[in-house]
Amino acid sequence: MISFNQVCKRYPGGYEALKNISFDITEGEMVFVTGHSGAGKSTLLNLIAAIERPTSGSVIVKGQNISTLKGGALPYLRRNLGLVFQDHKLLFDRSVFDNVMLPLDICGFDHRESASRARAALDKVGLLPREKTTPIALSGGEQQRLCIARAIVNRPSILLADEPTGNLDAEYANDIMDIFKSFHQVGVTLLIATHETGAGALLGARTLILKQGELQSTDETTSHSTKLSNIDSQVAAYPAGSGQT
Amino acid sequence: MMNWLTQHLRALLFSLRRLLATPVANLLNVLVIGLALSLPMGLYVLLQNVQSLADRAVGTPQLSVFMNMGVGKDDIARIGRQLKQSEAVDHIEFVPREQALEQLKRSTGLADVIGGLTQNPLPDAYVVYPKRTDAQTLETLRDEVRKWQKVEHVQLDAAWAHKLESLLKFGRAALLILAVLLSIALVAVTFNTIRLQILTRRDEIEISRLIGATNGFIRRPFLYFGLLQGLLGGIAAWLIISLSLHLLNVGLIELAQLYASNLALFAPSAGDGLALLLFSACLGWLGAWLSVVQHLWRIESK
Ligand SMILES: Nc1ncnc2c1ncn2[C@@H]1O[C@H](COP(=O)(O)OP(=O)(O)OP(=O)(O)O)[C@@H](O)[C@H]1O
Ligand SMILES: [Mg+2]
Numbered sequence: 001m002i003s004f005n006q007v008c009k010r011y012p013g014g015y016e017a018l019k020n021i022s023f024d025i026t027e028g029e030m031v032f033v034t035g036h037s038g039a040g041k042s043t044l045l046n047l048i049a050a051i052e053r054p055t056s057g058s059v060i061v062k063g064q065n066i067s068t069l070k071g072g073a074l075p076y077l078r079r080n081l082g083l084v085f086q087d088h089k090l091l092f093d094r095s096v097f098d099n100v101m102l103p104l105d106i107c108g109f110d111h112r113e114s115a116s117r118a119r120a121a122l123d124k125v126g127l128l129p130r131e132k133t134t135p136i137a138l139s140g141g142e143q144q145r146l147c148i149a150r151a152i153v154n155r156p157s158i159l160l161a162d163e164p165t166g167n168l169d170a171e172y173a174n175d176i177m178d179i180f181k182s183f184h185q186v187g188v189t190l191l192i193a194t195h196e197t198g199a200g201a202l203l204g205a206r207t208l209i210l211k212q213g214e215l216q217s218t219d220e221t222t223s224h225s226t227k228l229s230n231i232d233s234q235v236a237a238y239p240a241g242s243g244q245t
Numbered sequence: 246m247m248n249w250l251t252q253h254l255r256a257l258l259f260s261l262r263r264l265l266a267t268p269v270a271n272l273l274n275v276l277v278i279g280l281a282l283s284l285p286m287g288l289y290v291l292l293q294n295v296q297s298l299a300d301r302a303v304g305t306p307q308l309s310v311f312m313n314m315g316v317g318k319d320d321i322a323r324i325g326r327q328l329k330q331s332e333a334v335d336h337i338e339f340v341p342r343e344q345a346l347e348q349l350k351r352s353t354g355l356a357d358v359i360g361g362l363t364q365n366p367l368p369d370a371y372v373v374y375p376k377r378t379d380a381q382t383l384e385t386l387r388d389e390v391r392k393w394q395k396v397e398h399v400q401l402d403a404a405w406a407h408k409l410e411s412l413l414k415f416g417r418a419a420l421l422i423l424a425v426l427l428s429i430a431l432v433a434v435t436f437n438t439i440r441l442q443i444l445t446r447r448d449e450i451e452i453s454r455l456i457g458a459t460n461g462f463i464r465r466p467f468l469y470f471g472l473l474q475g476l477l478g479g480i481a482a483w484l485i486i487s488l489s490l491h492l493l494n495v496g497l498i499e500l501a502q503l504y505a506s507n508l509a510l511f512a513p514s515a516g517d518g519l520a521l522l523l524f525s526a527c528l529g530w531l532g533a534w535l536s537v538v539q540h541l542w543r544i545e546s547k
Contacts, residue, residue: 051455072459079457089452106458108252150456 001027001158001189002048007057009043009213017043019213021057030180030190032200035210041193042086044210045160048191049081050074061158079107082156084164086193088147090135096122096146097131103154121153122146124179126172140167148176152183159183161192165199177203256465260473263442263466274438274474278431279481282525285424286513287486292416294510299409308373308383309400310390320395321369327393328373333386338372345370368397380407428528431478435471435532442467443540450541460541467537468530475529479522487512 002025009018017040025031033041046052047059050066059066091099100121104114122128125145144167165173200207209216264271328337345367350359387399494509
């Protein structure tokens with residue numbers, strides 16, 4: 001479903017955010033990406049959504065090579081992706097409800113069906129009572145949940161979530177993880193970037209660990225405990241449990 | 246197909262809502278466009294009025310040959326024969342002095358004045374219809390007939406029509422220049438409006454792109470906005486012209502009553518009005534399109 005082959009990403013300033021990354025994610029898999037701040041997690045997700053293009057190497061998503069993808073095909077690729085942005089990227093000039101409607105409007109769905117879908121998505125993240133307010137009136141965590149609602153409303157086949165539980169308290173973080181799990185169960189491919197190193201293990205998911213742009217290890221669930229001890233202080237600095245109870 | 250239609254309809258409604266969201270600013274824009282359009286359109290209407298006036302006043306260009314007062318029947322017949330023999334003449338028409346006076350009474354509304362005359366001041370005359378109506382032929386003919394005996398005066402009736410025609414030609418050239426310049430102004434106004442909109446909607450554009458909006462989806466509301474603004478500007482121009490003509494006619498009617506004739510400017514035809522609306526809508530669309538192409542490309546390549 002998603003395949004990185006010797007991918008490097010150098011930003012215009014010359015900074016190499018990702019170095020020689022190779023991995024594969026099969027369809028329906030749930031994978032976590034962890035690493036310190038600045039390790040390249042967001043960059044990795046941005047490459048999949050073609051928000052950034054790789055400097056070298058190839059990124060293949062649903063059989064399409066992102067680096068050679070034509071501009072006209074890009075929107076249709078993105079409609080298959082649900083994106084949860086680290087900085088939410090909400091529109092503050094319209095209601096919570098209209099924010100969730102945006103992806104459906106873009107696809108040109110029937111309005112009434114869209115509306116019921118949008119309400120269902122809002123209900124899932126517990127924001128249905130706030131549908132008429134604008135996102136400005138929402139707390140940081142609520143904005144994050146709104147961003148998640150917008151990402152899932154389109155029923156994407158791949159969900160890319162960048163720090164989806166960063167601002168949430170344990171209870172909501174669990175709820176969000178439950179939503180992701182239910183998506184996983186219906187066959188959605190998930191890639192979740194988080195600094196909480198234990199999150200993946202807790203859900204029995206594979207974890208990719210990035211350090212300074214390099215893929216440190218692919219932490220398989222089976223060998224989770226053994227690998228964990230090999231990883232340096234980065235992991236130790238984030239003891240499991242900060243977001244989970 | 247249905248989907249395509251609803252997408253466009255939605256974009257149209259969205260633009261309409263955007264237009265109504267800031268009514269004062271947009272009303273001013275529409276007014277500026279309306280004023281800019283009403284200038285060439287007004288000139289066009291004026292030229293059309295003058296043209297129709299000229300058409301009514303002169304049929305084909307002709308020559309009037311006035312004979313001396315008290316000319317005899319023989320001389321009248323001789324001059325008639327001479328005229329018919331002339332190569333340049335197609336046919337002629339004799340106008341006896343009594344008939345001329347009668348016509349004058351009827352056509353000019355000066356019946357009162359003429360009724361007060363003790364004797365008919367008009368001479369017998371021939372109206373000459375030449376074969377060719379170019380200025381050269383007419384003038385040669387006039388100069389020749391003028392030399393004949395018992396011919397008092399030869400009047401080239403259409404001379405002023407020729408002058409008017411060249412004046413109208415000049416007017417039309419001025420109209421064209423004015424129309425082109427103000428069309429450019431309209432495009433520029435729309436270009437700028439859309440530019441500001443794009444700048445204030447940058448987030449929306451970028452986010453829409455990130456979640457799968459095509460270029461068409463992003464452009465559509467801006468293009469429709471330009472179209473609507475142009476259309477409303479055209480309607481404003483139409484209203485401005487209709488109102489101005491109405492006010493002018495109120496004044497004209499009073500003036501015309503003094504001369505016992507009915508003179509009134511006519512409004513642009515429905516066809517011309519619709520053409521104006523179509524034209525202004527297209528220009529609005531063009532301005533929006535230029536703006537969208539330039540500025541969205543800039544956002545994209547950022
Ligand atoms: N647009 C950019 N231009 C230049 N450098 C960038 C850009 N985006 C990211 N970087 C650099 O690339 C590195 C990786 O950034 P990235 O956002 O992927 O980190 P991250 O793992 O998501 O960090 P965080 O946990 O803080 O979100 C950082 O050092 C950052 O400074
Ligand atoms: Mg990040």
